Amino acid sequence: MSDSMKDAVAVEPFVFATAQYESGDWDSAPMLPANVIDSVARYTSLPVRPQGVSVPLSSEAVFAYPLLFLTGHLPVRFTTREADVLRRYLVRGGLLFVDDHNHDVDGAFHKTVREEIRRVAGPLVPLPNTHELYRSFFVFENGPPTTSHEMNGWGDNLVHEQLDAVLRNGRISVLYSSKDYSSEWSFHPDNKRFLSVDNTKFAVNLVVYALTR
Amino acid sequence: MNDTRLLSRVAGVRRALTRLVYARAMLVAGSVALSAWLVVDGVRLARGSAPFTGGGSVGVVAGSALLAVLLAAWLRARRRTRDINDVRTALWIEERDTDARPASFALVTLVEALVARRAFAADLSARAIAESPLLQASASAVLARTDVPGALRRSAKNQLLGPALFVAGALSVLVVGALVRSGPSGIAGSVSRAVTGDSAMAAPIPPLGAWQVRIDAPAYMRRAPQQFGDVQNVGAVSGSTVQLRGTGPIPEQVTARLVGDAADTLAAARRERVLVPTASGDGWQVRTIATDGPVTIQLSRGGRARLLVIEGRADSIPAVSLLQPARDSVFRAPEGSLALVASVRDDIGLATARFELIVSSGEGERFTARTVAMGARRFADDRAGTIRATMDIAALELVAGDIVHLRAIARDAHPASNREYGSSETRSFRIARVAEYDSVAVEPAPPPEVDKSLLSQRMLLMLTEKLEKQRPSLERKTLMSESIKIARDQARLRQAVGAIVFQRLSGDVSGEHAHSVGDGHDHGVEQQQGKLALSGSNAGGVLEEGDDSPVIAINQPLLEAYNAMWDAGRELEQGSPTSAIPHMRLALAAIERARSAERLYLRGRPPTVIIDIAKVRLAGKDSGTTNTRRERDALPPREARRAARLVVAAQLVTGDVSAARDTLAVLRVEALGDSPAFAAAVGAVLDALGRNGDATEAFVRARRVLGGVVRTDASAWSRGVPR
Numbered sequence: 001m002s003d004s005m006k007d008a009v010a011v012e013p014f015v016f017a018t019a020q021y022e023s024g025d026w027d028s029a030p031m032l033p034a035n036v037i038d039s040v041a042r043y044t045s046l047p048v049r050p051q052g053v054s055v056p057l058s059s060e061a062v063f064a065y066p067l068l069f070l071t072g073h074l075p076v077r078f079t080t081r082e083a084d085v086l087r088r089y090l091v092r093g094g095l096l097f098v099d100d101h102n103h104d105v106d107g108a109f110h111k112t113v114r115e116e117i118r119r120v121a122g123p124l125v126p127l128p129n130t131h132e133l134y135r136s137f138f139v140f141e142n143g144p145p146t147t148s149h150e151m152n153g154w155g156d157n158l159v160h161e162q163l164d165a166v167l168r169n170g171r172i173s174v175l176y177s178s179k180d181y182s183s184e185w186s187f188h189p190d191n192k193r194f195l196s197v198d199n200t201k202f203a204v205n206l207v208v209y210a211l212t213r
Numbered sequence: 214m215n216d217t218r219l220l221s222r223v224a225g226v227r228r229a230l231t232r233l234v235y236a237r238a239m240l241v242a243g244s245v246a247l248s249a250w251l252v253v254d255g256v257r258l259a260r261g262s263a264p265f266t267g268g269g270s271v272g273v274v275a276g277s278a279l280l281a282v283l284l285a286a287w288l289r290a291r292r293r294t295r296d297i298n299d300v301r302t303a304l305w306i307e308e309r310d311t312d313a314r315p316a317s318f319a320l321v322t323l324v325e326a327l328v329a330r331r332a333f334a335a336d337l338s339a340r341a342i343a344e345s346p347l348l349q350a351s352a353s354a355v356l357a358r359t360d361v362p363g364a365l366r367r368s369a370k371n372q373l374l375g376p377a378l379f380v381a382g383a384l385s386v387l388v389v390g391a392l393v394r395s396g397p398s399g400i401a402g403s404v405s406r407a408v409t410g411d412s413a414m415a416a417p418i419p420p421l422g423a424w425q426v427r428i429d430a431p432a433y434m435r436r437a438p439q440q441f442g443d444v445q446n447v448g449a450v451s452g453s454t455v456q457l458r459g460t461g462p463i464p465e466q467v468t469a470r471l472v473g474d475a476a477d478t479l480a481a482a483r484r485e486r487v488l489v490p491t492a493s494g495d496g497w498q499v500r501t502i503a504t505d506g507p508v509t510i511q512l513s514r515g516g517r518a519r520l521l522v523i524e525g526r527a528d529s530i531p532a533v534s535l536l537q538p539a540r541d542s543v544f545r546a547p548e549g550s551l552a553l554v555a556s557v558r559d560d561i562g563l564a565t566a567r568f569e570l571i572v573s574s575g576e577g578e579r580f581t582a583r584t585v586a587m588g589a590r591r592f593a594d595d596r597a598g599t600i601r602a603t604m605d606i607a608a609l610e611l612v613a614g615d616i617v618h619l620r621a622i623a624r625d626a627h628p629a630s631n632r633e634y635g636s637s638e639t640r641s642f643r644i645a646r647v648a649e650y651d652s653v654a655v656e657p658a659p660p661p662e663v664d665k666s667l668l669s670q671r672m673l674l675m676l677t678e679k680l681e682k683q684r685p686s687l688e689r690k691t692l693m694s695e696s697i698k699i700a701r702d703q704a705r706l707r708q709a710v711g712a713i714v715f716q717r718l719s720g721d722v723s724g725e726h727a728h729s730v731g732d733g734h735d736h737g738v739e740q741q742q743g744k745l746a747l748s749g750s751n752a753g754g755v756l757e758e759g760d761d762s763p764v765i766a767i768n769q770p771l772l773e774a775y776n777a778m779w780d781a782g783r784e785l786e787q788g789s790p791t792s793a794i795p796h797m798r799l800a801l802a803a804i805e806r807a808r809s810a811e812r813l814y815l816r817g818r819p820p821t822v823i824i825d826i827a828k829v830r831l832a833g834k835d836s837g838t839t840n841t842r843r844e845r846d847a848l849p850p851r852e853a854r855r856a857a858r859l860v861v862a863a864q865l866v867t868g869d870v871s872a873a874r875d876t877l878a879v880l881r882v883e884a885l886g887d888s889p890a891f892a893a894a895v896g897a898v899l900d901a902l903g904r905n906g907d908a909t910e911a912f913v914r915a916r917r918v919l920g921g922v923v924r925t926d927a928s929a930w931s932r933g934v935p936r
Contacts, residue, residue, distance in 0.1 A: 034822035041829040050824045188822060189829075 013047035014040065014211060017065035019096070021057045021082055024074035024109070028101050029182035032069070036203040038189035043204050044137065046211065057082040062089050067210040071099045071182040076113040078120065087120050090166075095210040096121075096174045103147075103155030103180035110178060117166065121174045124164035133172060136209040138201045144177070145202050147184040155180065171213055175206070216327050216343065219352065220299065222361075223324055227302040229365050231294045233372055235287070240376030242286030246279045247383035254390070300325050309364040310355050319351030421512055421519045424459040428503075433626045434561055435594065446522035446878055449503035450561065455523055457510065460496040464514040467499050472507040472522075472882045507882030520875035522882050531559040531623035531635035533566070538619070542642045547611035551604040553588060555621035555637055562594030566623035568602050569636075572609060573616045585609065594626065613646045670778070670804055673703055674797045677781075681790045693788040700785030703797075707778035710804075714745065714771050744776040774803035845920065852919055855880060855891070859919065863912050866902065874902055894918040 016033045020026045033052030040048045055062050058081040062068060068089070078086065090096065098117065100110045117124060127133070129143025143162050150159045156178075166174035185200050192198055303324040307317075326342035333339070342348060423443035430436040431452040441447055449455055471484035488510070490499040501510060503525040510521040537554040557566045567589035573582050588602025600621060609617065621637040676699050684692055777800035784793035848856055858880055865873035877899050884892040894915035901908035 031822065034824055037824045038829055041824060041826045045830075048824075048826060050826050051822075188820070189824065 013049045014067075014207065015049045015065055016040075016052035016207075017055045017062065017068050018052060019057045019062070019068045019070040020054045021070070021072075021076060022079050023077045024072040026070070026072055027054065028073055029071050029099075029186040031186040031188060032071075032182060035185045035187060035189050035192075035200050036069075036207065038192070039198065039200040039204050040207050042198075043201070044208065046207070058085055060085060060088075062086075062094070063092060066094060067207060068094060068096045069099070070096060070113075071101045072109050072113075073101050073107075075108045075111075076116055078116050083116070083120050090121050090168065090173045093171075095172060097177070097206060098174065099177045099180065099182045101180060101182040103149050103178060103183070105156045105158065105178055107155070114176065117174050117176065121166045121168075124166055124174065124176050127163045127165040127172070127175070129162050131172075132213070133175075133205060133209050136205045136212065138205055140202065140205070144179060145199065147179045147181060147199070149180045149183050172209065216349075219356070220324065220327055220331075222356065223299050223302050223306070223320075226306060226361055226365070227297055227299055230297055230302060230305065230368075233365075233369055234294050234297070235290045236369075237372045237376060238286040238290035238293075239283060240373060240380055242282045243279075244376050244379040244383065246282045247380060247387070249278075250275065251383060251386060299328055306359055306361060306364075307355055309361070310359045312358050317351055317355070319348055320355040323348050323352040421459060421464065421514050421517065422461065424457055424519075424521075426521065427456040427458070429454040429456070433628050445520070445874060446524060446882070448524040448526065451503055451505045451525055451527045453503040453525075454500055455503055455510075456498060456500045457512075457521060458493060458496060458498040459512075462514065463490050463492055463497040464499075464512040466511075466513040468511045469501050470509045470511065471504070472509055472879060507885065509879055509882075518875075519871070520878060522878045524882055524885070528625065528627055529560050530633050531557050531563055531566070531625050533557050533621045533623050533635045533637040535619070535621050535637035535640060538640050538642070541640055543645050544606065544642060545645050547609070547613075547615070547644050548607050551606060551642075553602040553604055553619070553621075554599065555601075556597070556599050557592075557621070557623040557635070558597035559623070559625045559635075560596070562596060562626050563592035563598060564624045564626045565589065565591050566598070566600045566621065568600065568604075568619065568621050570604070570609070571618040572611065573618070574612065574614070588621075611644050613644050616641055616643045670706060670774075670797065670801045673699060673706065674794065674801055677785070677790045677794055677797060681794060684790065689788070692790075696785045696788045696790055696793075699790075699793075700782045703778055703782040703785060703793075707775055707782060710771055710775050710778065711745070714768050714775060744779050745772050768807075770803045770807035774800045774807065777803060845922075848920060855884065856916065856919055859895075859912065859916060862898075866908060870902060874899060877902070888919075891915065891918050 134140040160178045164176040165172045303321045307320050326339045329339035426441040428439040467488040469486045490497045505527040508523045535555045568587050570585040590600045618641045620639045624634045777796045781793040781796035862873045862876040881892050881895040898911040901911040
């Protein structure tokens with residue numbers, strides 16, 4: 001790699017992007033981006049931008065971000081423009097991480113966003129807990145870490161054993177979670193010192209996977 | 214030999230044998246008791262402690278122990294003698310018949326039969342045996358052949374000689390030891406010197422034991438003597454007689470030493486004074502007079518020394534406080550009365566107190582002064598009291614310009630002729646001169662706050678429209694004046710609207726402050742020549758986290774109102790109400806739109822979190838170097854010497870606690886005057902030693918106090934650095 005290429009890589013830090021869509025409440029987890037950024041900075045040496053961005057899903061600006069985070073409680077209906085941009089984003093190698101903030105498989109968000117994902121990217125299939133996503137940085141022997149909301153019986157009162165994904169050429173294209181990481185990770189990063197085990201480590205795996213696979 | 218005589222003789226031998234058993238038991242018991250006594254006494258002598266004497270509790274304990282041993286031996290002997298009966302005695306006799314070998318047992322058989330017949334007359338077999346002539350003849354022959362008295366003597370010699378010799382030897386040692394202790398010269402003294410190895414010591418002099426301290430206060434204090442037990446330090450008022458009494462021989466040396474910094478050897482020597490102890494009854498006594506400062510009395514005897522610290526303190530002069538009058542004053546005329554009140558107190562006892570007035574009269578270079586006393590009172594050794602008086606100003610015959618200095622004074626019972634008295638602070642009052650009446654000094658009061666009128670844009674518009682109607686009839690100057698007044702109110706209202714806008718956008722109530730491009734201080738709006746405009750950075754489609762665009766949209770009417778007010782104010786300042794009215798109407802319309810705008814109640818605005826990457830990665834500005842420890846400043850010479858003595862005392866604690874206590878006691882009284890904090894810390898060490906507790910922490914604190922080391926308590930969140 002030439003020096004110019006190294007410089008080009010070095011000056012482009014990772015930017016955590018939250019997908020902003022027309023329907024629903026896309027900004028329901030306002031503290032999550034800062035928390036994920038904090039974890040990436042805390043555990044990795046990846047260059048990372050200290051503040052996240054919100055990117056309209058209808059804008060081609062999403063192409064600048066390798067990982068898009070999408071969450072909400074309300075029904076999701078992508079506009080034609082949004083579906084088009086998202087489809088092209090995924091074809092170009094982007095990774096969309098969708099989390100159900102309701103933690104409810106019978107909820108409006110779950111039903112509608114899975115329909116939209118199927119329409120745009122294809123059907124979601126269970127992701128094996130032995131997938132390399134769970135070993136991309138930290139090792140999660142039992143698959144996705146359980147959230148306190150699952151343990152406390154919120155939402156659908158289920159502990160979801162695994163995540164769903166749309167794979168494209170062996171790589172995760174869309175990752176879907178019913179585990180409500182939006183609630184689990186939505187706290188001020190300064191409060192991590194009160195946790196015996198940092199519950200945001202899985203976010204590091206997600207970012208590293210999106211950047212390196 | 215008939216049967217009765219035979220039995221009688223055997224019984225006599227039995228009694229002799231019984232007495233022999235008792236005698237041996239007593240001698241063995243005595244040997245054991247004397248051995249124990251000698252061992253304990255020897256150990257005490259080797260340790261340098263006083264030997265046992267015959268009296269006191271030690272004697273009672275020793276006597277009781279001896280009786281207990283003898284009783285146990287007697288009981289044991291009694292149990293043994295139960296086995297000694299006539300039959301066994303006969304056997305013992307027959308064993309001594311050396312001519313009959315093997316033994317015939319004729320005597321045993323006959324005695325056994327006789328005893329059985331005596332106990333049970335119907336025993337025919339026993340009768341037959343007892344009346345057997347052959348047996349009787351054989352038994353008589355045994356008795357005739359055996360030297361029973363000689364056998365008894367030999368047995369007594371074998372059984373008693375050893376214990377008797379041991380007892381005699383032990384008694385001899387005790388007697389010789391007593392002679393050695395009682396006589397300082399002659400053979401006994403030689404033995405003592407040989408035993409102790411100290412040629413100078415005539416006898417093992419017991420070290421100074423407990424003493425009694427008596428303090429007789431000076432006569433003027435009229436206090437009863439104070440008695441103390443075996444104390445290490447006492448407090449005494451200067452002039453008190455301190456008497457120290459003890460038992461045993463007179464101490465060889467008694468030295469009184471004024472406590473002070475001992476750096477100067479000559480000065481230290483000048484502070485020493487040798488006291489002469491005298492014999493008193495069965496002991497000794499020594500006296501000294503307490504001074505204003507601490508004094509140590511060091512007594513030496515038997516190679517060991519003890520220390521008594523006398524904390525002398527001076528009889529302080531009375532403290533007087535003038536309660537009334539409370540402050541100085543100026544009287545217009547020399548008339549009326551003045552109440553005088555003063556409180557007095559003393560550490561020992563008050564004698565007298567009174568008010569003292571000094572009246573100064575005159576003017577220019579001619580002044581006269583006179584002293585007046587009033588309110589005198591005697592006290593009966595009370596420690597505190599109050600004196601009161603009423604001063605008749607007219608009775609002082611004052612004239613204009615006279616000055617009266619007033620104070621209270623008090624004396625205690627100290628008899629010294631040059632004894633100082635205590636006095637209060639001085640108050641003064643003056644009779645004003647006529648010429649002073651023209652002088653008026655009135656401090657101006659702060660002006661009252663101006664009421665703030667409530668204004669509204671509609672009112673301002675109505676005022677402006679009214680001014681516009683009057684404009685043709687008004688002079689330009691008047692028009693300008695009225696217009697500027699409205700412009701000033703318009704500016705005030707504009708600032709209020711601006712405050713609302715900025716508060717909603719940024720939480721900053723005064724957003725009208727300087728901004729510059731790229732200063733990282735963006736409210737979402739920016740000022741352009743006094744007006745507000747949307748910030749250009751928000752024009753793009755990508756918004757930062759926590760962007761404020763919805764709020765700006767809601768405040769758009771207020772922004773328009775603000776800008777319209779700005780234009781209206783500028784026109785009014787130029788005296789042009791005609792041009793201001795359209796802007797004011799625009800502002801009013803904008804405010805109305807803001808009032809009727811749809812309310813959107815959003816959830817709480819989350820804080821904008823920008824991660825400090827360097828801080829998270831622990832790669833901030835810190836260079837990684839730790840703070841270097843700074844060497845402590847060297848202690849001043851006096852504190853350094855005290856620190857060294859403190860260390861010496863700490864080292865002594867593990868070996869000779871009493872010496873450590875003496876050192877610390879002297880150190881404490883030395884520091885009482887110039888370093889009370891250190892004295893208190895040393896006092897804490899003494900307290901810890903007195904409780905036989907661990908004094909390490911107290912020593913450490915004393916050393917820190919001496920060095921002026923200030924340590925802050927570790928906070929709950931720190932790593933708990935030990936203090």
